[in-house]
Amino acid sequence: MSLTSFLGWCLLLTPLVSAAYVYPNGSRLNQIRSMYAWEGFVYDIEPCKTTDEMAADFTHMKSRGARTVITFDFCGTGADASYYDDIILAAERAGIFIIPLAWTLPVHVINQNYTANDTFLIKSVPRILAVTEAVMRNPGPVLAVAVGDEPLYDDDAGSPDALAYYINNMRSNFTAAGLDIPISISELAYGWQISGNITALSDSVDFFMINEFPYFAQNAQAGGSNSSWQNLLTDMEYFETLANGRPLLITQTGWPSNEDEFAPNSPAVVASVASEEAYWNLLDRHCEDYFKAKNIGWMWRAYSDVIEGWGVIELDGTEKWPWSARLLC
Numbered sequence: 001m002s003l004t005s006f007l008g009w010c011l012l013l014t015p016l017v018s019a020a021y022v023y024p025n026g027s028r029l030n031q032i033r034s035m036y037a038w039e040g041f042v043y044d045i046e047p048c049k050t051t052d053e054m055a056a057d058f059t060h061m062k063s064r065g066a067r068t069v070i071t072f073d074f075c076g077t078g079a080d081a082s083y084y085d086d087i088i089l090a091a092e093r094a095g096i097f098i099i100p101l102a103w104t105l106p107v108h109v110i111n112q113n114y115t116a117n118d119t120f121l122i123k124s125v126p127r128i129l130a131v132t133e134a135v136m137r138n139p140g141p142v143l144a145v146a147v148g149d150e151p152l153y154d155d156d157a158g159s160p161d162a163l164a165y166y167i168n169n170m171r172s173n174f175t176a177a178g179l180d181i182p183i184s185i186s187e188l189a190y191g192w193q194i195s196g197n198i199t200a201l202s203d204s205v206d207f208f209m210i211n212e213f214p215y216f217a218q219n220a221q222a223g224g225s226n227s228s229w230q231n232l233l234t235d236m237e238y239f240e241t242l243a244n245g246r247p248l249l250i251t252q253t254g255w256p257s258n259e260d261e262f263a264p265n266s267p268a269v270v271a272s273v274a275s276e277e278a279y280w281n282l283l284d285r286h287c288e289d290y291f292k293a294k295n296i297g298w299m300w301r302a303y304s305d306v307i308e309g310w311g312v313i314e315l316d317g318t319e320k321w322p323w324s325a326r327l328l329c
Helices: 003-013 028-034 051-063 081-094 120-137 160-176 189-193 199-204 226-243 273-285 287-294
Strands: 037-044 068-072 097-099 145-149 183-188 208-212 248-253 297-300
Touching: 037 051, 037 248, 037 273, 037 287, 051 081, 068 297, 081 097, 081 120, 120 145, 120 160, 145 160, 160 183, 160 199, 183 189, 189 208, 189 226, 208 226, 226 248, 226 273, 273 287
Parallel strands: 037 068, 037 297, 068 097, 145 183, 183 208, 208 248, 248 297
Antiparallel strands: none
C-alpha cells in the first residue's frame, strides 16, 4: 500500500460516524485521568472468538469488578475491520470500556522470520486502518486506542517519527468524525528510553499507556517482594517526567505462574501461581498510597492463560487463585 493510497483511504473514513458519546467525566481523557486502582484485563484476541463468546468473557470480567479491557495480538491477519466491530459490540453488550490495540509488529511474535512481505506498510498499516474503521463505526464503548504493543522496543515502524505519523493521521480521522478518542502506544519505559529522538512521538500521544513488568528486572525475586515494587516505582517516575502532566495508565502489568512464554533476566526470580498472586496483592495493597494518590489505574496481563502463564484463569476457565481487587480506596 502506497502512502498516497493510504491517505486516500483514510479520507473515505471521515463521514462514517458523527454521533458523540457522553462519558461520566466529560471526556474520555478526563475519564482516564480520574481512574485509579484495578481497571481490568489484557485480552488476547488471537483465538478469534465469536461476539457472543467475547461478550460472555467481558461480562464475567465485569461481574468481578473489571471496568476496562485492552485487546492483545490479532485475529487472522488483523486487517479485518469487521472483527474489530465484533470486539467493540461485545464490549458494548457487556457494558465495559474497550481499548482496541492495533498490532503493529509486522511478523508474528512467535515466529519472527521476516520476508519481503513482512513490512510495516504491508502488514501493520492495514491493521491500523481496520481498527480506525471499526472504532469510527461504533465509538461508544471505546475508551482509547493503542497503536502497537511495545512498538518502540520492537522498532515496528522503523522510527518514532514514523509511528507518530500514523497516530496523528488516526487522530485526524477521529477529529473529522467529531470524535475525541485518545490515542497512545502500549510501551515499556525501556522502549521509550532506547529509541533516540522521541519528541515527535511523545508529543503525538494523548496519554501514556504503560507496560510494566518487574518480572523482567535484573534483580527480580518473587512477585510480592520489595524489589518488584521499587522497580515499578522507578519506571513510573520516568513516565511522570515524560508525560508532563498527561494521564498515565498501566495497560499491562502482571507476573507469570511459569516461565514458558518468557524467560526471566534474574536467576532469583520465582514464577509460580503463589508469586503471581503475590504481585497482584502487592498492587492492590498500594491502592491508597500510590494508585489513588497518583490517579493511576492498572490492568492485568492477562485474563486467561491464552497468554501462557500470565492469566488469572486457566484455559478451562478455572481460577488460579481466588482473585479480587479493590476498585475504590
